[in-house]
Amino acid sequence: MAEEKTALLDAFIDVYMSSLKHLDEFVSEPTKTFHLSFEQYLILREVTQHEHVTLMDIAIQRQVTRSAVSRQIRVLIRQGYLRQQPDENDRRRLYLLATPTGEQAERLIRQRIEHRFQGWLDIYGEAQAHELLNFIRDFSQITRFKTRDNPHDRT
Known part of the structure; x- marks a missing residue:
């Protein structure tokens, strides 16, 4: 690799190590008070914004496995943010519903994220x-x- 390209690659690696790696921490900070990851928050947000959401809907939308989504949903249920409700016509199908605690948490997290994003927009x-x-x-x-x-x- 030419010296110029090596320097460019080194610069990209440096930016990754010093900045991009910490982007996840920056984004997920507003969810920490609620003991949620940003991914878990996104699931909670999806459920609060849409009706009749299933685990499979989320897996398809995020292009991940059912088991990956299932692990996240278990945490949300255990913490009292979500509950499951069987479809009246097909009891095998389980809809995800936000509890009142989940709706409140989603609203507060969204406000914190919007505030944080506005600060970023004010700078850049x-x-x-x-x-x-x-x-x-x-x-x-x-x-x-x-x-x-x-x-x-x-x-």
């Missing part, structure tokens, strides 16, 4: 936020496409 501005969002979308789409076509190429 909407134009830069849109630019970053578009870059991440492009990067994600290209990465998914390449990985799907050639599973050995994880670029």
